[in-house]
Amino acid sequence: MNAPAVPSHQAIRERIATLPRLDIALKNTPLEEARNLTRELGGPRIFVKRDDLTGVALGGNKLRNLEFRLAYAMTEEPDTVIVGLDLQSNSARQTVGACNKLGLKTILVLEGRKPNNVQGNLLVDYLLGAEVHFAATQSEQRLLLESLADDVRAQGGRPHILNDNPMFDVASAVAYLEMTLEVLEQLAQRELKPNYFYMSSSGKGSAGIILAQKLIGGFAMHAVCATDEFDLPRRTAGIARKTIEALGLDLTIEEDEVVNTEAFVGRGYGLPSDAGDEAVRLFARTEGIILDPIYTGKAAAGMVAHIREGRFAQDDVIVFVHTGGTPAIFTWNELWH
Ligand SMILES: Cc1ncc(COP(=O)(O)O)c(C=O)c1O
Known part of the structure; x- marks a missing residue:
């Protein structure tokens, strides 16, 4: 039996275009290579998808x-x-x-x-x-x-x-399916392909990247969750299935295909963690990129820990999706001085 054909980006975009939509965000956000961070960690190539730069009211996912x-x-x-x-x-x-x-x-x-x-x-x-x-x-x-x-x-x-709003969860998954297409196209311009995505997600946005992974293949999605209140495989697969239905895709998803770790929550949701704070400083001091201690810092801590464990080859390409959240650095101002 032949393997199912990989749909073109155009075909996926046409599916997305069947949903009602407004033009609010700045999309096609930059994809920036974090060379200093790679050097500092002695690790794989890291690209940061700057979804903190989506425009309105200081941006974010x-x-x-x-x-x-x-x-x-x-x-x-x-x-x-x-x-x-x-x-x-x-x-x-x-x-x-x-x-x-x-x-x-x-x-x-x-x-x-x-x-x-x-x-x-x-x-x-x-x-x-x-x-x-x-x-x-x-x-x-x-x-x-x-x-x-x-x-x-x-x-x-x-x-x-x-x-x-019945689109509440599905909207996030659709949006991050599209964001993944942007990244793949941005990397293709550099003649590269991703091996891994890292992103802070409780299952909504990550469901979209998993759909892209299943539709297109060739990379793995590693979500890092900022809270331990959910059954993440169940929640993520449920959102992915609702999204498959909304987009009329020919796809199935199982709970065991979901990779999302709670290992970097630390003391709890909404509270900074030592590893997260270290990652916030690391990104700031190597790349001038400001993360936050509640979501993106913890996701970065997960990626950094996995790099330090030696999980990746030097020529692997990791995409870290910066989902925003930057105003939290001011809420937690005592951490930085
Ligand atoms: C900065 C930031 N990153 C990630 C997330 C997680 O998003 P989702 O669970 O919708 O994928 C949120 C949402 O609360 C957020 O504010």
């Missing part, structure tokens, strides 16, 4: 996702987007920035208490003009989302609760 999430939201013609997220959420910051571009009001319901010192993503949320509410628990957050939506309706407005 969510802007790509929001192109699909908000396109779906716009079919309901809302005037207000309401979303419940974490206190220092990068997603919240990028959502407010994207909604500003679309002329929509954003109401954030953040889990946690307003800190005395407003810093990082929360500071940018205020600067962007979001209406910010705080909820002590997730159940309180859910109730507040509903009651704020009722208030908007009572005033004649049209709210959209982004947490209930």
